[in-house]
Amino acid sequence: MKEVIDHATIDLTTKIFKLLGDATRFRILYLLEDKEWNVNAIAVELDMEQSAVSHQLKKLKEAQLVKSRRSGKNILYSQDDKHVYEILHMAVAHAKHSHTDE
DSSP states (O other): OOOOOOHHHHHHHHHHHHHHTSHHHHHHHHHHTTSOEEHHHHHHHHTOOHHHHHHHHHHHHHTTSEEEEEETTEEEEEESOHHHHHHHHHHHHHHHHHHHTO
């Protein structure tokens, strides 16, 4: 028998998918999988404005998809939940599979 999912869990789950559905946030999460990055390094790597990266990091942090810690004058960001990366990897594998079927 299938588990009944409460409305709060459904709302949070769909919020996570909405966050993951944005290309910029996806790229940021992908960078943060294996190491910590500061905002400026992310901005340079993704060729984006620092303010735009900060805005997206704030959304990801509010959803507990990334975390931050202070190191001297820098704030370093990293992944906060390995489960999210399982979803990302499955989505990438599916996209690659779908792309090769065309």
